[in-house]
Amino acid sequence: MKGFVLVLFFTWLFTLFLPWWGVLIPTFIIGLWLLKGPFNAFLIGFLGAGSAWFIQALYIHIANDGILSSRIADMMGVGSPWIVLLITFAVGALAGGVGALTGYLLKVNLNKPDRDGG
Numbered sequence: 001m002k003g004f005v006l007v008l009f010f011t012w013l014f015t016l017f018l019p020w021w022g023v024l025i026p027t028f029i030i031g032l033w034l035l036k037g038p039f040n041a042f043l044i045g046f047l048g049a050g051s052a053w054f055i056q057a058l059y060i061h062i063a064n065d066g067i068l069s070s071r072i073a074d075m076m077g078v079g080s081p082w083i084v085l086l087i088t089f090a091v092g093a094l095a096g097g098v099g100a101l102t103g104y105l106l107k108v109n110l111n112k113p114d115r116d117g118g
Contacts, residue, residue: 003034007048011096012056023049023092024099031103041104042097049096054089061085 010026018025027045035041061069061081069081078084 003030003044004048006030006034007045007096007100008052011049011052011092015052015056020091021095023053023095027096027099028103031100032107033103035100035104038101038104042101045100046093046097049099050089050093052096053092054085057085057088 007027007030010030011023014022014026027049031041031045035044057069066081069084073079073081073084076084076087078087
């Protein structure tokens with residue numbers, strides 16, 4: 001739970017100031033530092049980052065009465081602004097999941113004992 005909250009907060013914070021790839025920085029660091037297990041790392045990064053992006057997109061959708069997301073939905077040809085919000089969730093979630101999994105796997109490889117004795 002602590003990992004999820006940290007990913008959610010820091011992903012939201014970083015994406016306020018950085019481009020879309022800013023989601024990778026906090027998820028990578030939290031995956032490297034805190035998360036245990038590859039599935040757990042991916043799931044926490046996926047849900048935390050996706051939730052942060054969805055909440056931010058939902059706030060923007062509500063703040064401008066859905067004008068922006070409706071226009072994006074028309075431009076993408078998906079029909080509904082809610083589908084745009086789900087696509088936003090999916091893109092952020094996949095980036096966050098991959099970032100957290102990469103951080104975890106780096107931790108595993110750095111802690112692996114040296115097998116060739118050199």
